[in-house]
Amino acid sequence: MRLRPAHVRTRLTLWYVAVLALVLVLYATATLAFLRANLLRELDNGVHEAFEAVEDRLRPASDGALRLEGHDDPAERSIFVEGWSLDGKLLYRSPRLGQETLGGPAQAAAPRTSVGSVTLRDGLPLRVRSGIRTVAEGRRVMIRVARSEEQLRHEWRELLLGLTLGLPVAIVIAAWGGYWLAGRALAPLDRMARQAKRISADNLQDRLAVENPDDELGHLARVFNHSLERLEQSFGQLRRFTADASHELRTPLTAIRAVGEVALQERAEPARYREAIGSMLEEVDRVARLVDSLLILSRADAGAVLRKEPHSLLELARGAAALLEILAEEKGQQIEVEGDDVRAEVDALALRRALINLIDNAIKHSPRERSISVKVRRAPSGENVIEVEDDGPGIPQEHRTRIFERFYRIDAARSRDEGGAGLGLSIANWAVLAHGGRIELDTESSRGSTFRIVLPPSAIGERRVS
Numbered sequence: 001m002r003l004r005p006a007h008v009r010t011r012l013t014l015w016y017v018a019v020l021a022l023v024l025v026l027y028a029t030a031t032l033a034f035l036r037a038n039l040l041r042e043l044d045n046g047v048h049e050a051f052e053a054v055e056d057r058l059r060p061a062s063d064g065a066l067r068l069e070g071h072d073d074p075a076e077r078s079i080f081v082e083g084w085s086l087d088g089k090l091l092y093r094s095p096r097l098g099q100e101t102l103g104g105p106a107q108a109a110a111p112r113t114s115v116g117s118v119t120l121r122d123g124l125p126l127r128v129r130s131g132i133r134t135v136a137e138g139r140r141v142m143i144r145v146a147r148s149e150e151q152l153r154h155e156w157r158e159l160l161l162g163l164t165l166g167l168p169v170a171i172v173i174a175a176w177g178g179y180w181l182a183g184r185a186l187a188p189l190d191r192m193a194r195q196a197k198r199i200s201a202d203n204l205q206d207r208l209a210v211e212n213p214d215d216e217l218g219h220l221a222r223v224f225n226h227s228l229e230r231l232e233q234s235f236g237q238l239r240r241f242t243a244d245a246s247h248e249l250r251t252p253l254t255a256i257r258a259v260g261e262v263a264l265q266e267r268a269e270p271a272r273y274r275e276a277i278g279s280m281l282e283e284v285d286r287v288a289r290l291v292d293s294l295l296i297l298s299r300a301d302a303g304a305v306l307r308k309e310p311h312s313l314l315e316l317a318r319g320a321a322a323l324l325e326i327l328a329e330e331k332g333q334q335i336e337v338e339g340d341d342v343r344a345e346v347d348a349l350a351l352r353r354a355l356i357n358l359i360d361n362a363i364k365h366s367p368r369e370r371s372i373s374v375k376v377r378r379a380p381s382g383e384n385v386i387e388v389e390d391d392g393p394g395i396p397q398e399h400r401t402r403i404f405e406r407f408y409r410i411d412a413a414r415s416r417d418e419g420g421a422g423l424g425l426s427i428a429n430w431a432v433l434a435h436g437g438r439i440e441l442d443t444e445s446s447r448g449s450t451f452r453i454v455l456p457p458s459a460i461g462e463r464r465v466s
Helices: 008-057 150-198 216-265 270-301 313-323 325-330 348-365 424-434
Strands: 058-060 066-068 079-085 090-093 113-119 125-134 140-148 309-312 334-346 371-378 384-389 438-443 449-455 462-464
Touching: 008 058, 008 079, 008 125, 008 140, 008 150, 066 090, 150 216, 216 270, 309 313, 309 348, 313 325, 313 334, 313 348, 313 371, 313 384, 325 334, 325 348, 334 348, 348 371, 348 384, 348 424, 348 449, 424 438, 424 449
Parallel strands: 334 371
Antiparallel strands: 058 066, 079 090, 079 140, 113 125, 125 140, 309 334, 334 462, 371 384, 384 449, 438 449
16 A cells, blocks of 8 residues: 655645644644633632632621621622631631532641632532631631632633634645645646656757756756756767777778688789788787777776776886887887886776877877887876877867867878777876876977876875986
């Protein structure tokens, strides 16, 4: 059995009604208690005044009892009077009391003054004030004066009845009004839901209408629109990534197929076949490198976890440079590695791959017979810095914000043998970002480029290497 309402509108209404009912009940209870206290205080004041009047009018009778003098006898109206001697003898009783008593014989140890309530046999409630007083001829007697509480209780019952009948009506009206207000408040959310339901992968450019940007629903719509914008960008990147990957894979596969078909269509010497197989293996190697790069980026997107250990950044830089020395020698270039023996906790494989890609990029874009500089140092801020500097043509301003995008090449006309697939800088950027660092670029047209890896500060020390 489902006890919780399915709709937010219903739940809001129920919460609103519950809170309002609790507030009204507390208010009604406090009002009733306050009214009763006030009425009781007024009644006590009246009883006190009547007690003082009776005390002044009590006189000794000829038979040793007491009598009330004066023509305006209060005992004949709304006041009940009773008098007792301290030895337990009844001295006076209002005729209206009959054989009933307001409290029984007096006790010597009784307090001088007290206030309480009694109920007669006919159900009449009385408020009684008792006190030991000295009357005529110096006699000390217990005097009790009472007034009816019926008027007090009548007014209190009328208010209780009014609240009992009025509270449910008020709660029903409040429930209807709360349900209507909840509907009005949630109407923009319902419209947003209908608009969001119409958005799919084919129309990600659509956005939700922001009716009031300053309230919570407007904030929700803006956040949802930002999410749609990021989702649209991600879909665009995915489409470009898929198209570029398909294009990059199609080119070597087409070359392999063409070389194989030509080799099969003609009879040739074994050396010619070996040459064809060699060309096919070169293309296969290119496909393998591309697939390997795509696999790295796929793992990066899946949140690959780095295995950080203390390493010398200078040794990592030297190791990466050593792997590319042969490639540099083919162009008559020289890779110079220098700097401080900075140690930091890094994932050696990921950071070495980033350095290899940056140095390889510098080799490709630097002229022949030039040098490539790799410097390692610790900045005054405590950050660890690795700089890769080349003497290439630099990077034009319009390309600087996009060079880390996947498959992006500054010169689309460059051959894939020279320019690669455009994934090296993307992999390097991922590796550095995964370490909590960043890659900075300093470049000017025709004056070379400097890619600067900046890693967070490390508590591991350093020593200067001469």
